[in-house]
Amino acid sequence: MSRPKSALVLQSILEAQPPRAEDLEPVLAQRLSEVMELRWDLHRHPCLSGDEQDSADRVKGWLQSRVEPTEIVDNLGETGLAVVLDSGKPGSTVLLRAELDALPMDDLAELPHRSIRPGIAHKCGHDGHTAIVSAAGLLLHQFPLPAGRAILLYQPAEETGCGARQVLADPRFAKLGANWAFGLHNVPGLPVGQIQYRVGSLCPASEGLEIKIVGAPSHASEPQKGRNPALALSQMIGNFAALPTELGGLNSTGLITPTHIQMGDKDFGISPGEAVACFTVRAETNRKLQDLVEAIRARAGLIGSSYGLQMEFSRHDPFSATVNTPEGTEVLHRAFHHLDYPTEGMEAIFPWSEDFGEFLMRVPGAFFALGAGLDCPPLHSYEYDFPDQLIAKGALALYTAAWIAATSKRV
Incomplete structure (x- = not known):
């Protein structure tokens, strides 16, 4: 993908470069089975929008034993969770967002991690997005930011469109001081691992x-x-x-x-x-x-x-519409280029909606699509299951975006 129109709006506050993919990938590969187990655990125990406390507790317990959080904010936006990793040095605060909620439908896929809760299932991949952000947390612990802070946000109630607003309305969120926001969504019908993004409107x-x-x-x-x-x-x-x-x-x-x-x-x-x-x-x-x-x-x-x-x-x-800001799009462009990840341009916006746009109306940032496979069943279908092979690529992308944003200033 060619450089977006937002080029040259950022200036690094450090001479250093983020770790390269060849340094990050072996470390994450050693921990990938743990991340997949987290994803499967969440898939077996799905929670509906507004009732995600059990999922938040599972994620918190998993992270507490692995990444030594600087701060944990429970019940954020009622049933969400924020985990802060602070470098202790001046810089920007970067939010990496995942969603906790599942859908009110049965899980008909014959899988070992099939939902044990009738009428509730992870059929949009939020369990996978949570695994990706958690894997990025492992990288942030192993390869700390040289400046600034990262917030791992596990948001409630995305499916109903009110979760982001609930988080933003919580006074404790403002105290976290997020300066940037980044997120992703898996997209069946795109080749496995293909990345798509654009400046401006991404989701309606x-x-x-x-x-x-x-x-x-x-x-x-x-x-x-x-x-x-x-x-x-x-x-x-x-x-x-x-x-x-x-x-x-x-x-x-x-x-x-x-x-x-x-x-x-x-x-x-x-x-x-x-x-x-x-x-x-x-x-x-x-x-x-x-x-x-x-x-x-x-x-x-x-x-x-x-x-x-x-x-x-x-x-x-x-x-609200999800509209990538010029600065956020530039961060993604630099992250994907640094990782040598090829990307594809977008002629049109995606047809589905995402409440991540609420964050982008308040701070610069961007959202991108990660292909789930040409043959992957569609989102919200009975047969859908998040492809675990996306976890590593998504985690490296978000980690690198956080590194670049935390060490950059807008000019």
Whole structure:
């Protein structure tokens, strides 16, 4: 990948260079089985968003016996964890972030580390991201930063979009003084270990929009005496699909996906008078998302009024856009170049959302994708399992980014 437009915005405060991959890899290889055991332990004992205390405790116990933390902050953002490794010398404070939460779904993969908790499973790879950040912690202990500090952040509730906000709202987080933030996500469908990143928007803003349609029930033999929402609901679904193009043109990355529809009960004698429809709304920027949501509300109101129906709206699971800063992108570029890791350019943003964008609205940093394999089952599928072969590469990348950021100043 060519140098991003953010070039030459950083100046090193030291003449030294980070350890090279050939120095880091053998050390991590000797400890990789321990890291994999941590990942498998978390996979066997998954926790839902907002209930990650057990996972946080497992990670804390694992790290305490291995990296001699300078400081540990428990229950950060309610159920998160921060582990600080301080060089004791002046420099920047760099946050490396992983997620703790799993998904409300069954684990159908026939694996030795299969989830033992019915209806809860790590099907997005957060167990793997936690393993990567923890492995970076091992490297930070073995090869300490020459300046500054690193924060290993194990964030709760990423899947619901509220975890990063909870961490940022915790007064103890501000006291940690993070100056930089870096993170990653595994991506099935990309070659194993392939790295993709870009300056600017990487993941869209999104939120869930619930629309309650209120009419009036009647006997099924006399639907004209009630106000059945079926036709309005059908019209809304078809109409909403065209809104992103109407607002943003043919190149719009906006997307409106119906995710849940419920109308009446399983009954043949009543023409229902209410319905609920849920949509996930996505757009490249926070402003475009707001415009799209407002357009949905306006269009739904027009359709509803034409059928004599009332519309009630509620918003859920908000995610800000993940926008890599120029300085953070430059750090990644230097880290990947130093490690001799090839990267691929990106023509378009990823379709999924990430609440890591909340950190990037406050401090410089960047987020990157790490390929999970062309044949890896998709995220949030029953068959998915995080590929352990990504741990070493992800850990070296985050460690090196932390080293460069901690010893750099913006100019």
